[in-house]
Amino acid sequence: MMSFTLWDIVRNLLQAGGWTVLLTLVAFVLGGSTGLLVLYARISPQPLLHRLARAYIELFQGTPLLMQLFLVFFGLSLAGVDIPAWLAAGLALTAYTSAFLAEIWRGCVASVPRGQWEAAASLAMSRYEQMRHVILPQALRLAVAPTIGFSVQVVKATAVTSIIGFTELTKTGSALANATFQPFLVFGLVALGYFALCYPLSLLARKLERKLNVARSH
Numbered sequence: 001m002m003s004f005t006l007w008d009i010v011r012n013l014l015q016a017g018g019w020t021v022l023l024t025l026v027a028f029v030l031g032g033s034t035g036l037l038v039l040y041a042r043i044s045p046q047p048l049l050h051r052l053a054r055a056y057i058e059l060f061q062g063t064p065l066l067m068q069l070f071l072v073f074f075g076l077s078l079a080g081v082d083i084p085a086w087l088a089a090g091l092a093l094t095a096y097t098s099a100f101l102a103e104i105w106r107g108c109v110a111s112v113p114r115g116q117w118e119a120a121a122s123l124a125m126s127r128y129e130q131m132r133h134v135i136l137p138q139a140l141r142l143a144v145a146p147t148i149g150f151s152v153q154v155v156k157a158t159a160v161t162s163i164i165g166f167t168e169l170t171k172t173g174s175a176l177a178n179a180t181f182q183p184f185l186v187f188g189l190v191a192l193g194y195f196a197l198c199y200p201l202s203l204l205a206r207k208l209e210r211k212l213n214v215a216r217s218h
Helices: 004-044 045-059 063-080 084-112 114-122 127-164 169-180 184-216
Strands: none
Touching: 004 045, 004 127, 004 169, 004 184, 045 084, 045 127, 063 084, 063 127, 084 127, 114 127, 127 169, 127 184, 169 184
């Protein structure tokens, strides 16, 4: 039987944690970009774009991430498209993240007083110019804290990708637990790794929320 020292376990988990961070960043950057497009469609005055964006959001918010992963990974394989686990994980998490971010940001845009839209329109701004120069800068202050808060959910959601074979923190922890016969130690370290990733983000979100609330009150 192969023996593992504590450092061997920690070293492998640190490496897997790097993949967890990378997958989170990919999902957040691509999901944020896609979510911004969905947001524009969601608040568009064109009924078709509005309905499509709403259906997109409800689809990915109303179905489990695990099912979305299965559909991307196994569905494309059944269609004759071989897709690696990392790509399937990235695509599924991007869609999942974009749907939630679009709805978070829509709420922030909706909280901007209607008079701001009317003031921008009185300056003969196009809808794009209204959004870019007037509405989004105000909504951005409201969106920072909930957006960072949602990033905690994305970090934890990466654990589900272990089901399709992506070797992130949870998948590596399962393999190490089977190899070392020390599941309590291994999964305790895995939990500690997720806590180390998520807790600073939670603190940052709360700090920004308090700071922005104070700024608005003044």
